[in-house]
Amino acid sequence: MSDSLLEVQDLDVVFGAGRHRQVAVEGLSYTLGKGETLAIVGESGSGKSVSSLALLGLLPRSARIERGTARFAGEDLLGLPEEQLRRLRGDRLTMIFQEPMTSLNPVLTIGRQLTEGLVEHRGIAQAAAEARAGEMIELVGLGDPARRLAQYPHELSGGMRQRVMIAMAMASEPDILIADEPTTALDVTVQAQILDLMRDLKARFGTSIILITHDMGVVAEMADRVVVMHRGRKVEEGAVGEVFARPREAYTRNLLAAVPRLGAYARTTAPRIVVDRPAEVDRRAPVVRARGLRKRFAGRSWFGRGDAGVLALDDVALDLYPGETLALVGESGSGKSTAGRAVLRLLEVDAGEIEVDGVELRGLGRAGLRRARGHMQMIFQDPFASLNPRLTVGALVAEPMQIHGIARGRELDDRIEALFHRVGLESDHIRRYPHEFSGGQRQRVAIARALGVGPKLIVADEPTSALDGAVQAQVLELLLELQQSLGLAYLFISHDMAVVEEVSHRVAVMQRGRIVETGPRPVVLNDPRHVYTRALLAAVPVADPTRRRGVLPRLDTATMPRGPLTEIAPGHLVAAGAEAA
């Protein structure tokens, strides 16, 4: 590219020294053109973040640059004295980070944090800086600048904080904005808004963007060109259309193949068949029948404003049949995880009925509940935290079987081994500890533990969202296979619409404690009737640069219909008042 703005050449970044020496980035070169968005993609640990932090001199203490140049405006960023680099940093080159919740200083006002960079770099008066900060607050869609500037970070939500970060980074109209996973920590509808905002500002100011991400959907939506990284090295580089349409390297192809694409199963009515003689959904009697679930979490009574707490579940009802997957979808705080735990009676609801396998759970005593737990199991989101680090995985898988008296001694050992093989692990894994396994393997251990007691119901709470692409696909495959051969019922909790489309028979959409739409998966996903469902679907980035994501409908939580569900088609229920939209 002729009018290149930044040229990175042969960058090496190394952590530690001697025995602990680890090369994080090796021989990385790329150029960034004026007004261009360059996406650097890779899985966790690929060196994508480190390489960008290096440009600004923000590497962690244990890391150092061993080699390389980065030419920007006639100078080598990597060779500049700290003082000169500092003058560019935050002015010509700015950065936003992944974690908006922790990236702002909790003890300083938004105004202070927005203006201090301007005052420092532009040498303008505080009043002028505040005026500019106010403009930026308006520009990033926060409104009411006077009030915002006086607020502290804890008074804002994650999405709002990321807007503040963007305002801060764009206030100096920088040449280059480095965005390090800017939307990874955000809900999908908020992500869509933030991405739209970044695009708008880029067009307005002509800023070039280096976008660091693991999400191919975000890449397809935002990038002009792509650099694919794997284990510290550049694997492939090219225009976004080119890379998506004709990836040259096997690694890139696998990366793209593993991306769940919303719409890939749009024409199917049930999850794909992966075994020879699959168990059918049995609609005679439900495994789970819940009615009128209600749960209020007390507010932080500590120094709270006497608020009434959060209504995490509000009149939630659901049915789940043998062999069926019901997906509970929604954003953080929607109550979907609470609902899953309530069904297992891992937390006590305030009101409602829960029947599992025909037994009313809320009336059970300790012994009865323990018996009931033999029919229902759970798989958790974070396979690193859901296995007790002090027990071998064999002991962990054995535990539920011991508790429920299913097997002992020799027979127990045989069952454990069989379970390990069933989920794709090996016999010599049994004596190892959880930390010796990768994320995907741990999730297999967790699945084996759940299967041991021969459950009828498994609540899976975001079982794949902590896993990288290819591994995620394998675990989903395993879950499908187990369901179809054992006739399991899954209550599948997820925020990822593409995954939901792949695995579920029916979908229930939750928003702030209420189910606002529910029905057969093809109907809800292909023909959503509730404005919130539409927003959720429209916000999903499309991992195809030739297609554009849908337009996000305006979400006004105040006027959003949240009334009682009414049946608009067989099995398709929508919150009252939504039909008009």
Next chain:
Amino acid sequence: MASVVEPARAAAGAPASRSFLGSLLRTPSGAVGLVVVAVLVLAALLAAWIAPYDPLRMAAGPRLAPPSWAHWFGTDDFGRDVFSRIVYGARLTLQIGVIAVGISLTSGLLLGLVAGYASGWTERVLMRLVDVLFSFTEIVIALACLAILGIGLTNAMIAIGIASIPFYARITHSVVLVERNKPYFEAAVAGGAGHLRLIFRHLLPNVVPTLIVVGTLGVSTAVLAAAGLSFLGLGAQPPQPEWGFMLSSSRDLISRAPWMMIFPGVAIAITVLGFNLLGDGVREVLDPRQRQR
């Protein structure tokens, strides 16, 4: 079925296979601390062979003799050999550490574990009480205990043990709260585990590492506190060769016999330093945050 193609990520740094002692010796503070504590234990065990004189024997040498070949650390105002008294003092010091920490650790662990596991009202009442006792400060609780029990070294050990219970209870409680909210605990509940299994198989093993660290550091606090009480005359009584008490009897002789003040003080400081360093070393080995670095 899908094959397991991903590489095992953590295989490189498998800490469970490496011995605890080996890892401990690799940390500078752990190694130094371990040596100091080992020397102390040896001195206590072999005191009869190491000490050249009977620690209680008066006129083992001239009164208030400065350090010499015959009396390495000099003699005190009764002509007792200061070095021998310090060697025998190691026994008392270890006793203090073990008994005081034993009392506070077991009681605090139990309290914190029960409160943290029970949650609800039991937790609130127990921890409120612990907080109140905690804000009384350890020295006041110890003084109150001594006022009840009467003075003496054994009572001082018990008093120090009781005084630190709130501290250990708070630490245990805070660790239990963290562990109780981790998914593995919920997973055990979901598996149908009962109270005993949850407490002893799941919570306890995850609480113990922290308490080993705190307990090691706690020995140094206990030794300091006991020496302080003995210095004030509330702990060890004459003629016990207790370091704090030895210091207190050196007070009026500082200008004439500074060695009586210097060596027992050095002994206390090195012992306390040893346990502090050992505790820091153990923390480095056991604390997952440190391990990640």
Next chain:
Amino acid sequence: MLRYIAQRLAAAAVTIWVATVAVTLLIHAVPGDPVRIMYAKFQSTPEQLEAVRTSLGLDQPIHVQYAMYLGRLFEGDLGRTIVGDQPVLDVLLARFPATLTLAVASLAIAILVGMPLGFLAAYKRGSWIDIGAMLVAIVGVSMPHFWLGLLLLFFFALQLGWLPVAGSGIANLVLPALTLGLANAAVLARLTRSAMIDIFDQDFVRTAQAKGLPKTVVLYRHALRAGLVPIVSMLGLQFAYLMGGAIVVENVFAWNGVGRLAIEAVFARDYPLIQGFILFFASIVVIVSVIIDVLYAFLDPRIRYG
């Protein structure tokens, strides 16, 4: 904010209330006859002991005793000392200014020495400055207060003759305050260092650097301001620790504060004075920690506007 302060005050009231109960129970926990123990040193007839028992209310049921105790407490009456037969409160109040002076002077030394040292060590993490500072600090933490006191006494008073050995004047304050202050500075340096290291690892410090702010602004405006929040929250505990140390240090330097009084009381088994001391000491610590909690709330906007 007001709600927060009200809550802290309520908690403090509970603590002091528990202290009154504990103090009443204390005398009953004594194995044997407390009156006989108290008066062991005096030649007393059984009739005299019986009279004491009645005047202390020990012949009444325990709840009555407690009610009597509370009733007198609200009138500012903590009973009379066994030794010297004086009002306990008067004795405590007469000695308190000395202790307060010592505590404030020591806290000032601890803060002025310990915090900068900890801050510097955290900032220069891993350097020889850090290692040196932390070596000094861990030795300081490991030294018994009274030994440090004796050493300072030995060098400054006896060898160099710069300062008096004991007494109650300003010159006499230097050594005890230095002893207690330096010992606490070591603890505070370690606490400050670990709190600041946590802060330096926070994302928002990286944000401040990414903004291209000068190092000093990043350090003082961002890191130190935020770091003060956890550090101040530890000061309450630090003060309690310091007060505990004061009891010992007062005895080393014959400083006539409440700490010395307390030890004398334990020796003399002067239970009314011991009871009074415990209640008094606990109240002081609690009141100071409430003040620090309020200060803390001012530093942390999450509480200030919570």
